[in-house]
Amino acid sequence: MARVLLAWEFGEDLGHIRNMIPIAHELRAMGHDPCFAFRDATRLDEVVHAGFEGFPAPALRPPRTVNPAPLTFSDILLNLGYENGDALAGALRAWGDLLALLRPQVLVCDYAPTALIAARRARIPRATLGTGFWMPPSFDPLPALRPWIDIPIAQREALDARIAQAVARATGSTDLATMRELFEADAELLCTFEELDTFGPRPAVYEGPVTDDQGGLPVAWATLARPRVFAYLKPRDSHFEAILRALRALPGEAIVAAPGLEPSLAAAASGPALRVFAQSVAIGALLESADLCVLHAGPGTAGRALLAGVPMALFPMHLEQFLVARRLVEAGVAVMVAPEDPVIDYGPWLAQALGRADLRAQSRAHAAKRKGFSMDAARRRVARRIADLAAG
Amino acid sequence: MARIAFAWEMGGELGHAMACSVLARALSRRGHRVAFMFRELHQLALLPEEAARFEVFQAPMSLFDDHGAGPAYSMADILLGAGYDDARKLTGLLGGWLALLDHWNADMVIADSAPTALLAARLRGLPRASYGNGFSIPPRASPLPAFRIDAAMDPSHLARSDARALESVNGALAAFAGPALDILARVFETDEDFLCTFPELDQYGARPAAAYWGPRFGDDVGEPVRWPPHEGSRVIAYVRPASPLVDALIDTLASGPYRVAAYIPELDAARRARLQSARRIVSERPMRLNPLLEGCGLLVSHGGNAALAALMAGVPQLVLPTQYEQFLTGLRLAQVGSGLWLRPEATRAEVSGAIRRLLEEPSFAAAAKAFALRYRKYSPAEQQRRIVERIEDILSRSSTPQGERQ
Numbered sequence: 001m002a003r004v005l006l007a008w009e010f011g012e013d014l015g016h017i018r019n020m021i022p023i024a025h026e027l028r029a030m031g032h033d034p035c036f037a038f039r040d041a042t043r044l045d046e047v048v049h050a051g052f053e054g055f056p057a058p059a060l061r062p063p064r065t066v067n068p069a070p071l072t073f074s075d076i077l078l079n080l081g082y083e084n085g086d087a088l089a090g091a092l093r094a095w096g097d098l099l100a101l102l103r104p105q106v107l108v109c110d111y112a113p114t115a116l117i118a119a120r121r122a123r124i125p126r127a128t129l130g131t132g133f134w135m136p137p138s139f140d141p142l143p144a145l146r147p148w149i150d151i152p153i154a155q156r157e158a159l160d161a162r163i164a165q166a167v168a169r170a171t172g173s174t175d176l177a178t179m180r181e182l183f184e185a186d187a188e189l190l191c192t193f194e195e196l197d198t199f200g201p202r203p204a205v206y207e208g209p210v211t212d213d214q215g216g217l218p219v220a221w222a223t224l225a226r227p228r229v230f231a232y233l234k235p236r237d238s239h240f241e242a243i244l245r246a247l248r249a250l251p252g253e254a255i256v257a258a259p260g261l262e263p264s265l266a267a268a269a270s271g272p273a274l275r276v277f278a279q280s281v282a283i284g285a286l287l288e289s290a291d292l293c294v295l296h297a298g299p300g301t302a303g304r305a306l307l308a309g310v311p312m313a314l315f316p317m318h319l320e321q322f323l324v325a326r327r328l329v330e331a332g333v334a335v336m337v338a339p340e341d342p343v344i345d346y347g348p349w350l351a352q353a354l355g356r357a358d359l360r361a362q363s364r365a366h367a368a369k370r371k372g373f374s375m376d377a378a379r380r381r382v383a384r385r386i387a388d389l390a391a392g
Numbered sequence: 393m394a395r396i397a398f399a400w401e402m403g404g405e406l407g408h409a410m411a412c413s414v415l416a417r418a419l420s421r422r423g424h425r426v427a428f429m430f431r432e433l434h435q436l437a438l439l440p441e442e443a444a445r446f447e448v449f450q451a452p453m454s455l456f457d458d459h460g461a462g463p464a465y466s467m468a469d470i471l472l473g474a475g476y477d478d479a480r481k482l483t484g485l486l487g488g489w490l491a492l493l494d495h496w497n498a499d500m501v502i503a504d505s506a507p508t509a510l511l512a513a514r515l516r517g518l519p520r521a522s523y524g525n526g527f528s529i530p531p532r533a534s535p536l537p538a539f540r541i542d543a544a545m546d547p548s549h550l551a552r553s554d555a556r557a558l559e560s561v562n563g564a565l566a567a568f569a570g571p572a573l574d575i576l577a578r579v580f581e582t583d584e585d586f587l588c589t590f591p592e593l594d595q596y597g598a599r600p601a602a603a604y605w606g607p608r609f610g611d612d613v614g615e616p617v618r619w620p621p622h623e624g625s626r627v628i629a630y631v632r633p634a635s636p637l638v639d640a641l642i643d644t645l646a647s648g649p650y651r652v653a654a655y656i657p658e659l660d661a662a663r664r665a666r667l668q669s670a671r672r673i674v675s676e677r678p679m680r681l682n683p684l685l686e687g688c689g690l691l692v693s694h695g696g697n698a699a700l701a702a703l704m705a706g707v708p709q710l711v712l713p714t715q716y717e718q719f720l721t722g723l724r725l726a727q728v729g730s731g732l733w734l735r736p737e738a739t740r741a742e743v744s745g746a747i748r749r750l751l752e753e754p755s756f757a758a759a760a761k762a763f764a765l766r767y768r769k770y771s772p773a774e775q776q777r778r779i780v781e782r783i784e785d786i787l788s789r790s791s792t793p794q795g796e797r798q
Contacts, residue, residue, distance in 0.1 A: 035491070038484075039455070040455050041452035041453060041454075041484050041485050041487075041488040042454050042455070042475050042478075042480075042481035042482075042484045042485055043484055044452070044483075044484035044485070044487045044488050045480040045481065045483035045484040045487065045567070046484075047484075047487065048483055048484065048487040048567055048568075049483075049567070053487070053491040053494075053495075054484070054487050054488060054491060055449075055450075055488055055491050055492060056449070056450040056451065056452040056453070056488045056492075057450060058433055058449075058450040059433065059450060059455075061432075061434050064634075084434060085437075086434040086435075086436070086437035086438075087433060087434035089434075089436070089437060090432075090433025090434050090435075090436045090437065090448070091433050091450075093433070093436065093448050094433055094448045094449055094450050097427075097447045097448050097449060098449060098450075100447075101447075101449075101495050101496060102495065
């Protein structure tokens with residue numbers, strides 16, 4: 001039996017938890033002993049209710065002002081507080097003490113770079129797990145986040161050097177490791193498809209999504225009217241109202257899941273052809289016969305749409321979603337509105353997307369390529385690879 | 393020997409880590425094993441070297457303090473803003489504390505503003521003590537009493553806040569098969585409250601039948617700093633760079649006839665340059681107050697342990713509150729007559745005027761000296777010795793033998 005520590009350090013998205021808990025169940029079924037470390041300890045309740053132990057992950061101190069347009073992953077680490085030497089030293093010390101206390105045979109990091117550094121120092125086998133954005137290909141210097149912008153190598157090297165020096169200062173080490181050395185893992189568990197990988201395609205194993213995020217209100221299409229549009233949206237997005245207006249104007253039927261919306265607003269926005277739910281809904285059955293999926297390009301929902309062969313209209317809200325959206329547009333299965341584009345009447349734009357036969361054909365082709373894909377099997381493969389690391 | 397966990401969960405001031413480290417050092421010298429479970433890990437760098445030997449863990453905490461909780465009237469409101477507004481969030485926090493205490497195999501918890509650590513210790517039947525000034529150790533009344541004195545309050549507010557927080561507490565306790573509490577105040581039940589203040593300074597007002605252990609300033613830790621050999625009144629500044637009056641304070645000190653010893657953590661280079669000179673020392677680390685307070689004319693701070701150290705040395709204080717607890721301390725010091733406090737929106741003229749008054753009007757120093765005289769037998773070293781003794785007493789009475797608890 002091996003103890004496996006699954007660590008989540010950065011990012012607000014609950015997808016991290018939703019990926020890790022099913023993998024932990026799989027590991028437990030194999031006879032192992034998984035436990036968790038989250039920076040936001042108020043989220044550990046899901047871990048508790050699943051019958052696992054959860055620890056707080058050490059926190060850094062982000063700078064008061066951050067760079068709104070980071071160039072590389074090193075730049076993101078600077079935004080997360082890697083240059084606050086006292087905080088980084090404190091966090092690495094606390095990670096080291098937590099690893100010494102728990103003595104895991106494997107550390108699995110889902111956006112947990114500081115844990116990765118601590119495990120390297122403690123010589124504990126480590127895996128990275130995620131949908132790719134925080135797992136840049138291991139090169140020195142790290143690649144640009146936006147491949148279409150030409151950033152001189154020297155500039156990327158300088159960003160990497162700032163992180164390497166910050167880590168060396170915080171650990172009191174004279175050995176100046178490169179970014180590749182600091183963040184390289186024994187296994188890279190890419191729980192996504194290559195069309196969704198912000199750094200893809202890369203020569204790595206894409207295990208595919210490992211969770212179908214079950215739960216959510218069961219909802220069915222109410223009419224036979226076409227087209228059928230399913231939308232999964234955040235009500236705080238600046239496009240939200242305009243998208244609802246556009247969906248209401250379309251023929252056919254639309255279903256919108258907007259978790260976090262005031263229930264009274266959801267009720268007021270709903271009618272016979274457009275139903276708005278202020279919670280998550282069970283999307284599997286809806287996507288099976290949907291003609292278009294409108295979303296922010298979160299990798300979870302986008303993966304479901306890809307598997308169902310449904311074309312996507314994407315409204316990314318931040319850099320990671322924008323990079324995912326760009327990959328999907330490249331694959332010919334999606335259209336997108338960039339975060340900085342002015343809000344317009346999206347009715348004609350959505351109608352045009354619905355009419356595009358090439359989007360439909362490409363989406364079906366990508367789905368056909370994955371016929372027989374099973375998330376259960378992907379989850380088991382990922383758990384097996386983690387267990388193999390523990391076995392050495 | 394026992395394994396003693398220091399828990400600091402709420403509040404971002406400098407005093408928590410420093411006070412814990414001083415007591416931890418004393419316990420460690422008695423042979424006990426110490427772990428810090430702290431809210432802010434960057435403060436470890438400021439602690440005395442001896443603290444480097446202790447194990448350190450991140451304290452479970454809510455990342456979004458006061459998130460939409462509105463103004464706080466009682467400790468219940470503060471709890472609601474720190475994760476107690478939702479049983480699910482509190483279940484996560486409590487689970488984190490339980491996991492840490494279980495795996496580290498703690499024999500006792502010393503809670504410095506750490507109510508959820510107290511809940512975890514209660515669930516495990518561990519001995520536990522509160523360690524803090526008056527504010528973090530509310531009188532155990534139901535509902536928890538109001539500390540806010542400057543705003544009208546709906547009389548039912550206290551009971552409502554208590555009930556909401558209690559519902560979360562009981563929801564979280566149920567997730568770990570713990571029995572429900574009847575009143576919120578039970579969260580704060582301990583084997584001992586190390587209430588480290590005096591009745592005159594207690595933010596809740598003097599409370600009956602409470603044992604006051606006296607303030608917990610460690611005036612013998614920190615960087616040794618000497619007053620520069622120049623003319624001018626001596627002013628100590630112990631403030632945070634983000635507080636609104638820092639620029640007015642720096643300009644006043646830099647343009648006046650003062651000698652200055654300042655500790656302003658994470659101060660940017662431009663402001664440092666404005667303040668630093670041959671007469672004005674800007675320390676990189678917390679300063680040792682013990683010799684510095686001798687002959688000092690004024691200490692400017694946010695009203696934490698440093699202000700109390702100044703009071704006990706007969707030195708007037710200027711308090712620049714950045715939150716309500718500090719405002720209440722400022723108010724108490726003004727009532728003692730030894731200090732003044734300023735609103736965050738005070739003008740530059742008000743800042744320089746207050747500094748001049750505190751240095752020139754003899755009543756402030758006289759009141760501070762009278763207070764110090766009243767407590768002249770008070771000794772921080774003796775307080776610490778008694779606290780250590782009481783902790784060992786609690787440990788020796790705890791029914792479960794050490795090492796067999798799980």
